[in-house]
Amino acid sequence: MTETTPRTNNARSLLVIGGTSDMGRAVAAAYAEMGWTIALAARDIEAAGRDAADIRTRVEAARVAVHHLDILETDTFGAFLDGLDTLPDTVVCVVGMLGDQERAQDDPHYAARVMRTNFEGPALLLEMLARRFADRGRGLIVGVSSVAGDRGRASNYVYGSGKAGLTAYLSGLRNRLSATDVRVVTVKPGFVRTKMTAGMDLVGPLTATPQAVAARIAALQSRRADVIYVLRAWWPIMSIIRAIPETVFKKLKL
Amino acid sequence: MKDLSGWGRYPRLSGPLGAAFDTDAAAEATARLPGLVARGFGRAYGDAAVGRDNTLDATALDRMLAFDPETGILTAEAGVSLADIISVFLPRGFFPRAVPGTRFVSVGGMIASDVHGKNQHVDGTFGDHVEWLMLALPDERVVRCSRDENADLFAATIGGMGLTGTILSAAFRLKRVETGWIRQTTRVAGNLSEAVRLLNRTDTASYTVAWIDVLARGPSLGRSLILEGEHATPEQVESDALFPTPRTGRIGVPTDMPGWMLNAWSVRAFNEVYYRTGARKADCVTIVPWDSFFFPLDGVAHWNRIYGRRGFVQHQCVIPPAKAEAVLAEVLDRISEKGVGSFLAVLKRLAPASGLMSFPMEGLTLALDMPFSEKLLPLLSEIDALVVEAGGRMYLAKDATQSAETFAAGYPHLDRFRRLRGDLGVTGRMASKLSERLGL
Ligand SMILES: Cc1cc2nc3c(=O)[nH]c(=O)nc-3n(C[C@H](O)[C@H](O)[C@H](O)COP(=O)(O)OP(=O)(O)OC[C@H]3O[C@@H](n4cnc5c(N)ncnc54)[C@H](O)[C@@H]3O)c2cc1C
Ligand SMILES: NC(=O)c1ccc[n+]([C@@H]2O[C@H](COP(=O)([O-])OP(=O)(O)OC[C@H]3O[C@@H](n4cnc5c(N)ncnc54)[C@H](OP(=O)(O)O)[C@@H]3O)[C@@H](O)[C@H]2O)c1
Numbered sequence: 001m002t003e004t005t006p007r008t009n010n011a012r013s014l015l016v017i018g019g020t021s022d023m024g025r026a027v028a029a030a031y032a033e034m035g036w037t038i039a040l041a042a043r044d045i046e047a048a049g050r051d052a053a054d055i056r057t058r059v060e061a062a063r064v065a066v067h068h069l070d071i072l073e074t075d076t077f078g079a080f081l082d083g084l085d086t087l088p089d090t091v092v093c094v095v096g097m098l099g100d101q102e103r104a105q106d107d108p109h110y111a112a113r114v115m116r117t118n119f120e121g122p123a124l125l126l127e128m129l130a131r132r133f134a135d136r137g138r139g140l141i142v143g144v145s146s147v148a149g150d151r152g153r154a155s156n157y158v159y160g161s162g163k164a165g166l167t168a169y170l171s172g173l174r175n176r177l178s179a180t181d182v183r184v185v186t187v188k189p190g191f192v193r194t195k196m197t198a199g200m201d202l203v204g205p206l207t208a209t210p211q212a213v214a215a216r217i218a219a220l221q222s223r224r225a226d227v228i229y230v231l232r233a234w235w236p237i238m239s240i241i242r243a244i245p246e247t248v249f250k251k252l253k254l
Numbered sequence: 255m256k257d258l259s260g261w262g263r264y265p266r267l268s269g270p271l272g273a274a275f276d277t278d279a280a281a282e283a284t285a286r287l288p289g290l291v292a293r294g295f296g297r298a299y300g301d302a303a304v305g306r307d308n309t310l311d312a313t314a315l316d317r318m319l320a321f322d323p324e325t326g327i328l329t330a331e332a333g334v335s336l337a338d339i340i341s342v343f344l345p346r347g348f349f350p351r352a353v354p355g356t357r358f359v360s361v362g363g364m365i366a367s368d369v370h371g372k373n374q375h376v377d378g379t380f381g382d383h384v385e386w387l388m389l390a391l392p393d394e395r396v397v398r399c400s401r402d403e404n405a406d407l408f409a410a411t412i413g414g415m416g417l418t419g420t421i422l423s424a425a426f427r428l429k430r431v432e433t434g435w436i437r438q439t440t441r442v443a444g445n446l447s448e449a450v451r452l453l454n455r456t457d458t459a460s461y462t463v464a465w466i467d468v469l470a471r472g473p474s475l476g477r478s479l480i481l482e483g484e485h486a487t488p489e490q491v492e493s494d495a496l497f498p499t500p501r502t503g504r505i506g507v508p509t510d511m512p513g514w515m516l517n518a519w520s521v522r523a524f525n526e527v528y529y530r531t532g533a534r535k536a537d538c539v540t541i542v543p544w545d546s547f548f549f550p551l552d553g554v555a556h557w558n559r560i561y562g563r564r565g566f567v568q569h570q571c572v573i574p575p576a577k578a579e580a581v582l583a584e585v586l587d588r589i590s591e592k593g594v595g596s597f598l599a600v601l602k603r604l605a606p607a608s609g610l611m612s613f614p615m616e617g618l619t620l621a622l623d624m625p626f627s628e629k630l631l632p633l634l635s636e637i638d639a640l641v642v643e644a645g646g647r648m649y650l651a652k653d654a655t656q657s658a659e660t661f662a663a664g665y666p667h668l669d670r671f672r673r674l675r676g677d678l679g680v681t682g683r684m685a686s687k688l689s690e691r692l693g694l
Contacts, residue, residue, distance in 0.1 A: 047276060054317035057328075058342050195275045195314065 013037040015088035017069065017125065018095035020047045022194035023144065026214035027092050029055050032062040034218065039084055041069040071095045071121030072113070077128055090140040091129050092217055093122045097159070098196050104158040111158050118162025123169040130173055130182060138181040142217055143170045147188045147229070150238050153254050174226060185220055186227045189213050190234040206233060258309055261558055262299035263565030264626040264654055267687060269304060275314045277331060277422040281390035283310050284420040290392075291416040291686040294333065294360030298367065299568040300654025301687035302415050310420060312362050318342070319423065327385060329425040332362030337500075339428075344544070345497045348428040349485075352380040357549050362421040367651035368413035368612040372461035372483070372548070375603045380426070381412035382608060387424035392683040396422065410674050413609030415650050417675065417684050417694060434497035435486040436461070436547040440535045446476025446586070450579045453480065453603045453618065460484050461547075464601040465532075467525045468622065471590050475583060478601065479532035486541050500545040501553055561625045569634055570613075570621040570649040572604055577644040578618040585620065585637050592633055598623040610667040610674075613649040621652065631655060650688065658693035 014031040016024045019040025028038045032055050042048035045068050052064040069080050081087075099114035126141055133139025148156055149163030167186055174184035191197060191207040208230045216230050229235045244252070256271040272287060274280035284290065289307030296303050303309070315333035326348055328339065337357040339350060354369040363369075368381040386400035389411055399408035411418045439459070443449035449464050459482035466478045488496055551557055558566070573581045582601075589596070600621045607614040624630055638648060638660045647664025648656050662668055672694070675681045685694075 050276070050317055050319070053319050057318035057321050057330075060346065195273075198273045198275075198314075199271075 011037045012089040015039045015091040017041045017093040021094050022210040024094045026210035030214040030218040032059040038064040041067045043070045092142040094144045114158050115162045119165035133182045141184045144187045189230045258304045260299045267304045273311045284390040285394040289685045292420045294363030297359050298651045304687045306685035326428040331423045332421045334361050349431045351383045366416045368609045372463045375605045379607045383427040385425040388422040389419040391419045410610045413612035431485045433486050434544045435491045436483040437486040438542050439482045441480040442533045442536045443478045449478040466599040467529050468596045468599040498543040564626045566625045568652040570652040571641040572617045572619040573646040574617040581644045594624045596622045610671045661692045
């Protein structure tokens with residue numbers, strides 16, 4: 001490996017799981033800008049190829065590779081990780097699926113897909129990466145979860161429960177690895193203007209751009225953190241929402 | 255239903271807005287949705303970027319696909335913004351060959367309006383530097399168009415206001431620049447003839463534009479400040495940063511300003527101060543950053559709100575050289591008489607362009623911003639009549655008010671454009687509020 005790709009020797013490498021998402025693209029571009037080698041993992045390899053070309057065009061001499069990964073095909077994860085050019089220094093997982101809440105209530109297969117995309121797939125893959133990072137002795141794992149996982153709401157609890165699972169999983173992983181140099185960070189973006197939220201009316205001051213999310217995630221290389229809300233205004237909001245007694249909360253329309 | 259009004263916010267329009275996240279989806283939507291046009295950043299002032307029945311938001315087509323530093327050719331999807339292009343390529347010593355007065359426009363919008371910059375009389379329009387483009391048609395085809403391939407469709411799409419299909423991506427040339435600074439010279443013209451003479455000089459600067467004080471009357475009718483610019487060399491730049499980053503718009507207009515704030519008096523005061531401050535800089539040379547030279551208004555977010563809820567109209571005409579001075583004098587006279595103030599009145603020299611429906615022609619172009627009111631409409635139709643009688647035309651990217659007859663009188667290739675749309679089967683399929691109003 002070192003002989004065939006000498007140029008990647010010094011550069012640190014980033015793996016983006018969900019490389020075709022707006023957030024994933026922005027994170028990859030921010031790291032490419034810092035001189036990192038990038039691997040984009042995505043289920044649509046052609047789309048990921050276009051996103052890789054975009055980063056190479058924007059950032060002179062950027063090195064971007066593309067790998068196939070379907071987060072629902074958990075059996076392929078081992079082969080996927082073995083197929084990477086190198087074990088990444090940092091992994092950022094942005095895979096997720098908002099889905100349609102009402103459809104999920106009616107169709108268990110669909111609900112399972114939403115849950116598995118947000119929780120099972122990311123958790124199992126990050127666990128395998130955590131093991132490899134621990135064996136190596138260092139690494140940074142960034143999991144993008146959601147404020148929707150902080151408390152279940154009628155309008156999106158299938159999605160929210162998946163994110164709640166991911167948040168809990170990341171918290172446990174962080175706890176287990178706290179004595180090592182493997183760091184685990186949970187990112188809760190709040191509202192972000194992406195294709196997931198296209199056409200929705202989002203509250204301006206609570207809405208971030210994918211680039212703002214990317215900047216926070218890039219800053220994790222020099223700043224320690226465990227759980228971050230991309231826009232700080234979300235922290236007090238979610239603290240209040242979490243503190244509302246269930247007897248009251250259950251009657252609210254949020 | 256989304257608010258789809260143009261930058262002038264007159265007329266107020268809304269409608270369904272579809273989104274496409276990649277070029278395949280944009281092609282699919284073009285085949286599926288009737289009465290459609292694509293929309294970029296909605297910087298056209300009137301009704302050009304509003305579909306008759308459907309509008310397709312193309313701004314998520316934001317990928318840059320390839321760049322060749324040898325030729326300076328950038329290939330990009332149609333939703334990539336000019337701001338994005340400059341921020342990526344200026345630090346590498348490249349700049350677009352034609353830029354409009356705002357950088358918040360898309361590649362698709364710049365091609366569809368065949369935009370002109372302050373250097374159009376020397377370097378041509380944006381369309382002149384397009385090598386090829388990919389166009390999605392309502393019959394599901396995606397065709398590559400260039401001067402050699404589908405040349406008719408290429409000529410109709412450049413300046414075609416989105417009415418030939420949806421532009422998915424394009425390749426166009428950037429030019430090399432040594433710095434991100436402009437060497438600017440301000441000249442003062444005490445009246446219209448002087449301004450016209452300065453703009454028409456043969457040894458003109460690469461970039462020239464005149465700002466006219468529309469409210470000046472009598473002997474100083476048409477008094478102007480003429481800004482000339484050249485890309486500065488590294489030796490001329492005093493700053494450490496050869497490629498300065500743009501000022502980010504800290505100031506903005508948060509809500510509609512009450513209409514009365516913008517009256518003949520405040521406009522006159524503004525123009526007076528602007529002219530006097532500028533006149534003090536007569537013939538002196540300054541080195542200014544690229545953004546303040548090319549995009550002075552981009553520093554103020556939502557500046558279009560200063561015109562209040564009723565919005566405003568931007569009127570831009572071009573008049574052939576022989577009659578330019580006389581007709582401009584007449585136009586300024588009528589505006590001044592009516593006291594419809596205009597913060598922005600800009601005069602530029604133009605040369606012919608290559609698109610079938612491109613706006614530029616040999617002559618002088620005058621662009622005026624005027625707050626909307628009912629009494630404005632008769633004044634504008636008077637002006638339109640003067641313009642077409644002199645062999646001129648109005649710019650579709652700014653237009654919200656001209657009649658189908660005025661339009662037909664100004665665009666000599668209209669029949670060819672109509673025939674080509676008919677032959678392609680896009681008539682009625684690709685349709686905007688503008689095309690409906692103008693009988694296209
Ligand atoms: C402050 C300001 C200054 C300006 N200065 C100048 C100037 O100096 N010179 C000049 O020429 N213009 C100027 N303009 C006008 C502006 O450059 C044009 O209106 C431009 O087309 C806007 O680009 P947009 O991406 O916002 O397009 P929109 O306004 O969204 O659309 C404009 C037209 O392009 C079409 N279109 C957009 N995207 C596509 C696509 N992907 N495929 C097919 N058709 C598409 C639309 O259908 C519509 O007809 C100025 C505008 C403003 C607000
Ligand atoms: N946007 C918001 O407001 C917001 C708020 C809070 C949290 N988040 C979270 O932030 C993350 C990024 O979201 P986004 O807004 O950028 O939306 P997005 O573009 O829809 O991102 C979702 C990503 O997940 C990928 N994905 C879905 N199913 C997959 C599968 N089976 N296998 C592989 N990849 C799969 C998608 O791939 P395709 O491109 O192939 O579909 C896409 O790259 C998500 O986890 C989301 O839940 C978003």
